[in-house]
Amino acid sequence: MSNSYPVLERMVQKLSTRARLDTDDRQAILALPFVERSYHATTYVVREGDAPRRYCDFISEGFAFRQKLTANGGRQIVSVHLAGDFIDLQHLFLNIADHSVQALTELKVVGVERKALQRIALDRPAIGSALWIDALVDSSIYREWVMNIGRRDARARIAHLLCEVSVRMRAADLISEEKFELPLTQEQLADAVGLTPVHVNRTLKSLVDDGVVYRDKRYISFTDWGAIVGIAGFNPLYLHLDQTRGA
Amino acid sequence: MSNSYPVLERMVQKLSTRARLDTDDRQAILALPFVERSYHATTYVVREGDAPRRYCDFISEGFAFRQKLTANGGRQIVSVHLAGDFIDLQHLFLNIADHSVQALTELKVVGVERKALQRIALDRPAIGSALWIDALVDSSIYREWVMNIGRRDARARIAHLLCEVSVRMRAADLISEEKFELPLTQEQLADAVGLTPVHVNRTLKSLVDDGVVYRDKRYISFTDWGAIVGIAGFNPLYLHLDQTRGA
DNA sequence: CGTAATATTGACTCACTTCAATCAACGTGG
DNA sequence: CCACGTTGATTGAAGTGAGTCAATATTACG
Numbered sequence A, B: 001m002s003n004s005y006p007v008l009e010r011m012v013q014k015l016s017t018r019a020r021l022d023t024d025d026r027q028a029i030l031a032l033p034f035v036e037r038s039y040h041a042t043t044y045v046v047r048e049g050d051a052p053r054r055y056c057d058f059i060s061e062g063f064a065f066r067q068k069l070t071a072n073g074g075r076q077i078v079s080v081h082l083a084g085d086f087i088d089l090q091h092l093f094l095n096i097a098d099h100s101v102q103a104l105t106e107l108k109v110v111g112v113e114r115k116a117l118q119r120i121a122l123d124r125p126a127i128g129s130a131l132w133i134d135a136l137v138d139s140s141i142y143r144e145w146v147m148n149i150g151r152r153d154a155r156a157r158i159a160h161l162l163c164e165v166s167v168r169m170r171a172a173d174l175i176s177e178e179k180f181e182l183p184l185t186q187e188q189l190a191d192a193v194g195l196t197p198v199h200v201n202r203t204l205k206s207l208v209d210d211g212v213v214y215r216d217k218r219y220i221s222f223t224d225w226g227a228i229v230g231i232a233g234f235n236p237l238y239l240h241l242d243q244t245r246g247a
Numbered sequence C: 001c002g003t004a005a006t007a008t009t010g011a012c013t014c015a016c017t018t019c020a021a022t023c024a025a026c027g028t029g030g
Numbered sequence D: 001c002c003a004c005g006t007t008g009a010t011t012g013a014a015g016t017g018a019g020t021c022a023a024t025a026t027t028a029c030g
Helices: A006-016 A023-030 A114-123 A125-151 A154-171 A186-193 A197-209 A225-232 B006-016 B023-030 B114-123 B125-151 B154-171 B186-193 B197-209 B225-232
Strands: A034-039 A044-046 A055-061 A064-069 A075-081 A100-103 A107-113 A213-216 A219-222 B034-039 B044-046 B055-061 B064-069 B075-081 B100-103 B107-113 B213-216 B219-222
Touching: A006 A023, A006 A034, A006 A055, A006 A107, A006 A125, A023 A125, A034 A055, A055 A114, A064 A186, A064 B125, A075 A125, A075 A186, A075 B125, A107 A114, A114 A125, A114 B125, A125 A154, A125 B064, A125 B075, A125 B114, A125 B125, A125 B186, A154 A186, A154 A197, A154 A219, A154 A225, A186 A197, A197 A213, A219 A225, B006 B023, B006 B034, B006 B055, B006 B107, B006 B125, B023 B125, B034 B055, B055 B114, B064 B186, B075 B125, B075 B186, B107 B114, B114 B125, B125 B154, B154 B186, B154 B197, B154 B219, B154 B225, B186 B197, B197 B213, B219 B225
Parallel strands: none
Antiparallel strands: A034 A107, A044 A100, A055 A107, A064 A075, A064 A100, A213 A219, B034 B107, B044 B100, B055 B107, B064 B075, B064 B100, B213 B219
């Protein structure tokens, strides 16, 4: 366990986008005991049924996703996470994991001691509200996913996921150009939107054929942002990207 | 604005199931400024796009639900809430509502001043963790709904919703006998599980015909709990019903 | 370079939707 | 107390979006 700055800097940045932090708040975060860790793609970070781990992970590099399994073996990916996301806030105050978290790509995380994070969340109001907001935004995203899967057809569903990922990546400052790498295989994409891989393939193709999506390997770009937004029925409100002014 | 005990008593009880509260915590809750309010069925409590309201509602009687609308008019019900649930915790720290909340039946709520609730959530660790847990359980339920809609067929989906509602009602001590009233019309049920009303009707009928569900008007009972649990693939873990021991 | 994982495509099937009636329940006014 | 209107439940027939099965191409990678 070390205590050097740079890795926690990013957490400070992230939380600053959620609530106004003063110098003491920043210091408190930078003083958190932490470990750095890496996971290879497909490695489990959390397993459903687990008791809480000692550390609460924050992604510093790479992608991860949450998943749940149906009684008869079906898999549902319930969220995708990128650099700057807390993986484990969902379990910060719960005593058993109700879902699994897996590395999607090579993944680097900063593991903060859970007890210390709990303490800081409860003792420092500004940090507390930043963490609250972060968790509530996650909730909001789940709600959008419920609607996405429950009430949109395949085309809109896939388009919506593409919109969400691109907007979140841009907001997290992970995209420089217009294109971005979608780190999901078509099978994973299918499990995220509640379709089969075959149908995802065809639907994706139709988006490409219609010229609204350009695809090169896993790299995606949009020829016309207004067009996919229209197809997806995408409204970024639910991402609550401008919460800085607080509540 | 009054300050009599009985209505907030229930909130104390609810939060006590989430974390251990001491006498001061209880007093702090009972001292919260609040108003009592009623809504007729179908009335909006919160509208998507709204700024936060002054009061944060806690259901003392009746049912409510959250919903979102697709760009082309589709409706998705994303959760159902019963007596003892906070309606608005989801917006406690966010500055715009990303979904609507509507009364499902005649509804009585206790509206607690939002600022006061924020303060108590951030200042009193025990209450803070109780509220955290409550919000995190909501998240967990959303995740289960994503899976329910994304990866289960109509029969299992509907069975799962029935299981969830009955278990939650029992946990909230709202059921005395074996039967319970499902406050949803078939159309609402359809919007909750991502199906059409027609198909819900047929599927429900098949469950009745198979003898696993008994139905009289809106009253539902199960002839064999093990059987619907099997059909639904229902595992109550995600409801985190025994969080009392804290984290 | 070989081999496994992923992507693609075709042909066929089916769970769920759509459209369209009909029926039942319930509150309301005369 | 009953006709009537409105909302919710039920049923049938036909259509379709997405699933299934299965083969082949492509890519990633040790």
